[in-house]
Amino acid sequence: xxxxxxxxxxxxxxxxxxxxxxxxxxxxxxxxxxxxxxxxxxxxxxxxxxxxxxxxxxxxxxxxxxxxxxxxxxxxxxxxxxxxxxxxxxxxxxxxxxxxxxxxxxxxxxxxxxxxxxxxxxxxxxxxxxxxxxxxxxxxxxxxxxxxxxxxxxxxxxxxxxxxxxxxxxxxxxxxxxxxxxxxxxxxxxxxxxxxxxxxxxxxxxxxxxxxxxxxxxxxxxxxxxxxxxxxxxxxxxxxxxxxxxxxxxxxxxxxxxxxxxxxxxxxxxxxxxxxxxxxxxxxxxxxxxxxxxxxxxxxxxxxxxxxxxxxxxxxxxxxxxxxxxxxxxxxxxxxxxxxxxxxxxxxxxxxxxxxxxxxxxxxxxxxxxxxxxxxxxxxxxx
Amino acid sequence: xxxxxxxxxxxxxxxxxxxxxxxxxxxxxxxxxxxxxxxxxxxxxxxxxxxxxxxxxxxxxxxxxxxxxxxxxxxxxxxxxxxxxxxxxxxxxxxxxxxxxxxxxxxxxxxxxxxxxxxxxxxxxxxxxxxxxxxxxxxxxxxxxxxxxxxxxxxxxxxxxxxxxxxxxxxxxxxxxxxxxxxxxxxxxxxxxxxxxxxxxxxxxxxxxxxxxxxxxxxxxxxxxxxxxxxxxxxxxxxxxxxxxx
Numbered sequence: 001x002x003x004x005x006x007x008x009x010x011x012x013x014x015x016x017x018x019x020x021x022x023x024x025x026x027x028x029x030x031x032x033x034x035x036x037x038x039x040x041x042x043x044x045x046x047x048x049x050x051x052x053x054x055x056x057x058x059x060x061x062x063x064x065x066x067x068x069x070x071x072x073x074x075x076x077x078x079x080x081x082x083x084x085x086x087x088x089x090x091x092x093x094x095x096x097x098x099x100x101x102x103x104x105x106x107x108x109x110x111x112x113x114x115x116x117x118x119x120x121x122x123x124x125x126x127x128x129x130x131x132x133x134x135x136x137x138x139x140x141x142x143x144x145x146x147x148x149x150x151x152x153x154x155x156x157x158x159x160x161x162x163x164x165x166x167x168x169x170x171x172x173x174x175x176x177x178x179x180x181x182x183x184x185x186x187x188x189x190x191x192x193x194x195x196x197x198x199x200x201x202x203x204x205x206x207x208x209x210x211x212x213x214x215x216x217x218x219x220x221x222x223x224x225x226x227x228x229x230x231x232x233x234x235x236x237x238x239x240x241x242x243x244x245x246x247x248x249x250x251x252x253x254x255x256x257x258x259x260x261x262x263x264x265x266x267x268x269x270x271x272x273x274x275x276x277x278x279x280x281x282x283x284x285x286x287x288x289x290x291x292x293x294x295x296x297x298x299x300x301x302x303x304x305x306x307x308x309x310x311x312x313x314x315x316x317x318x319x320x321x322x323x324x325x326x327x328x329x330x331x332x333x334x335x336x337x338x339x340x341x342x343x344x345x346x347x348x349x350x351x352x353x354x355x356x357x358x359x360x361x362x363x364x365x366x367x368x369x370x371x372x373x374x375x376x377x378x379x380x381x382x383x
Numbered sequence: 384x385x386x387x388x389x390x391x392x393x394x395x396x397x398x399x400x401x402x403x404x405x406x407x408x409x410x411x412x413x414x415x416x417x418x419x420x421x422x423x424x425x426x427x428x429x430x431x432x433x434x435x436x437x438x439x440x441x442x443x444x445x446x447x448x449x450x451x452x453x454x455x456x457x458x459x460x461x462x463x464x465x466x467x468x469x470x471x472x473x474x475x476x477x478x479x480x481x482x483x484x485x486x487x488x489x490x491x492x493x494x495x496x497x498x499x500x501x502x503x504x505x506x507x508x509x510x511x512x513x514x515x516x517x518x519x520x521x522x523x524x525x526x527x528x529x530x531x532x533x534x535x536x537x538x539x540x541x542x543x544x545x546x547x548x549x550x551x552x553x554x555x556x557x558x559x560x561x562x563x564x565x566x567x568x569x570x571x572x573x574x575x576x577x578x579x580x581x582x583x584x585x586x587x588x589x590x591x592x593x594x595x596x597x598x599x600x601x602x603x604x605x606x607x608x609x610x611x612x613x614x615x616x617x618x619x620x621x622x623x624x625x626x627x628x629x
Contacts, residue, residue: 005396005571008424009431021431022424033432 001111003053009033010114017119018076023053023112028241035233040122040176042074046288048238053112058342059104059302061309063152063172063237066293068120072103073298076116080109083369087113101365104299106341108375110367121176126152126236128174129228132219136167136271143291146173152236154290158215159274159283159312167274169289170222174236197248211284253317255284256345258325261292261309262337269335270308273328277312280324284313300362303340311343322346341374352378385435389413389457389464391442391501392471394421396570397520399428400589401468406432413461415453415501416471417443444471444497454504463512466596467505469498469519473535474572480534487534494538499545506549510556517553518561518596519546523604525564526613529629543602550601561595562602566609 006024013019017039019030027041028048034040043062045055059072068074077091080102090099102109129150133139139155146153150173157169240246247255262269277283288311292304314321329351332339338355339347353359359380366381375381386409390398393414402412406429414437416422422439429437438461442453457464473493480487498519509515524532525539543562550560567573567582588605595603604610616629 008399008428010424010427012431 001107003051003111006053006113007051014039017121018116019119020114020116021052022114023056023078024051026051027055031233034119035122035124038121038123039119040233041071042068042118042120043071044237046238047241048234049241052115052117053107056103056112056115057105057107059297059299059304060342061292061297061304063154063174063290065295065304066147066153066291067151069293069295070104070297070299070302070304071117072302073295074118074120075103076118078102078115079113080111081113082110082367091116098365100298101300101362104297104302105362105365106301106372106374108366108370108372108380110370123176123178124233125177126174126231126233127177127228128152128172128231128236129226130222131171131173132168132222132225133171134168136267136274139167139169139171139289140267142171146171147291147293151175154288156218157274157287157289157310158219159277159287160212160215160281166271166278168219169287170219172236174231177230197243197245250284250313250315251317253315255313256316256321256325257311257313257343258328259309259311259340259343260328260332260337261303261305261307261340262332262335263305263307264291266307266335266337269331269337270310273310273331276324276327276331280320282314282318282321282324284315287312300358300365301341301356303338303342305338307337309340311340316345344374347374347378349377349379352380385409385411386466387411387413387462387464388466388468389415389461391415391467391469392520393439394418394425395470395472395572396585397565397568397588397592398468398470399425400585401470401592402429402434403432403586404589404593406434408433408435410434411436411438411461413438413440413457413464415440415442415457417441417446442501444493448500450500451504453501454508458508463508464505464515466516466518467502467509468596469501469517471497472520472522472572474532475534477532477534490534491538491541494535495542495545498542502549506553506558509558510553513557515557516559516561516596516599517546517549518563518592520563520565521546523564523566523609523613527617527624529624529627531629559599561600563592563595564602564604564609564613566604566606566612 003024006022008022009025010020010022014037019034026048027044027050030041030052031048043060045060045062055071056075056078059070061070077089080088080090080098088095088098090102092099098109102112131142133142143153153173155169155171157167290309292307292309294306297304325346333351333354339351371381388405388410390402390412392398394416412429412434414422414425419441426437426439440453440457473490475486475490480490502517521542522539524536525543528536546560546562553560565588568588569578569582569584583606591603591605604613
């Protein structure tokens with residue numbers, strides 16, 4: 001269902017930071033407006049090119065999950081339009097069951113028409129630090145240390161590195177600066193990149209060799225082991241948005257994403273998974289690793305739980321990819337972890353039911369006229 | 384000093400995207416359209432984006448229309464506009480227009496005659512004021528009649544000619560006329576048409592429209608590459624063109 005014409009602002013209180021807008025408004029448009037007045041979205045993912053409705057329907061998380069939880073925690077209310085033409089305002093106090101089903105509800109409970117969201121004080125500049133780490137153990141230490149002092153934390157990890165260097169990477173952490181930059185206050189807009197990956201790039205450019213070489217170069221590009229700079233929010237949060245159609249480098253078959261979370265006491269399992277991915281030679285250079293905090297996710301089908309999450313891309317054209325996914329699925333289900341529906345293109349009904357036993361409770365909120373490829377594949381909708 | 388922008392067809396996609404980028408503390412909008420609900424949602428959007436003031440007027444071309452009364456209402460409550468943007472249009476089914484004259488007449492009325500109708504009462508007050516920009520969204524289809532859309536094309540062609548004459552007539556008075564010729568734009572009006580590589584989103588052409596209004600250009604093609612395409616189309620001799628299925 002296309003909601004891009006549902007893209008208007010309705011109201012914005014510059015004093016309280018409460019924004020009401022139609023569900024098709026992009027996060028980019030929200031930030032372009034609100035950052036001027038010192039308000040920031042409470043949760044942003046790796047791209048600003050998604051709609052607020054989509055963000056709520058997937059109950060997205062961001063680099064600040066350990067402080068702010070998922071976006072659903074900051075939604076004051078939303079209007080839901082169902083196929084029987086009923087419109088319902090849903091909030092923690094009004095139709096709460098439907099509210100908590102719709103957050104993370106993957107668009108299956110009806111069409112979200114508008115959303116009320118509480119923004120939080122934050123300007124356009126982030127004071128950011130990068131720290132190189134050489135092993136997974138170091139990541140765990142840095143992550144623990146950063147949680148108290150930094151609003152935003154995330155790591156890029158090299159999934160092609162072997163044995164002694166397993167799980168080396170770069171840790172990024174940052175805080176909003178108190179004052180917005182002069183430029184943004186005078187209405188200056190950040191110039192957007194015009195880099196575009198052309199259509200028709202063959203997928204063979206992305207292979208084990210090129211990924212290993214890229215990872216090597218990227219890791220060593222960060223020369224000092226620790227570095228601090230002030231960055232514009234777009235370059236801190238949305239580096240890939242600067243390259244339009246980046247997914248085309250995977251070739252015509254495209255990519256499959258794999259993202260999971262495992263509880264904190266399953267560090268051994270995480271090490272095992274890194275080893276499996278690195279031995280397969282399939283993982284691409286985009287691997288994001290982060291510690292989730294303890295803030296409860298509000299939606300029935302929300303993904304984040306306390307633990308560690310890894311998100312990775314794999315070439316869809318390679319038949320070994322799905323074999324690896326099956327092995328990873330088994331390991332993750334056995335260790336009390338789960339997969340992220342928003343990133344999923346392969347989950348089986350059994351895996352889904354094991355990861356989300358609450359699905360039985362969710363089913364009664366599904367609008368009978370709504371379905372999705374995902375809901376059909378995992379038998380969320382009984383056929 | 385406040386900049387007053389009057390928009391006819393204010394709920395159209397191109398009008399909304401253009402209005403969005405004009406939003407600032409010094410801009411007042413008067414939005415004219417036929418759906419109160421849609422006008423209110425556009426109004427809220429513009430106010431949230433920073434417009435100083437936004438008022439709405441209902442006007443339905445299919446209803447009881449009195450352009451003079453409309454003008455009086457607007458001038459009384461909003462004042463004399465600095466910019467008038469006309470952004471309504473109708474993309475009809477070409478075959479229906481060929482088979483049924485009333486369909487053709489309807490599209491000619493919406494795409495051409497209604498523009499003349501609503502602008503005429505404003506021409507003298509703008510002349511007296513001695514300044515202002517009249518910007519009308521026409522189409523590349525008006526550049527040459529072709530078999531796939533000549534009902535729409537002839538209405539837009541007539542519009543282009545009329546705007547050209549008006550530009551000439553108003554030049555000495557300080558009032559400027561801008562003809563905007565979009566190519567394939569991805570909007571609800573083209574919702575039923577399969578989208579090819581030449582289609583662009585309305586937000587891509589809004590900055591060019593704004594610049595053309597501020598710089599008082601005469602005619603612009605948006606996106607700009609349509610100037611090349613239409614120049615080539617117009618160069619084709621008629622004896623050849625009539626055989627093509629464009």
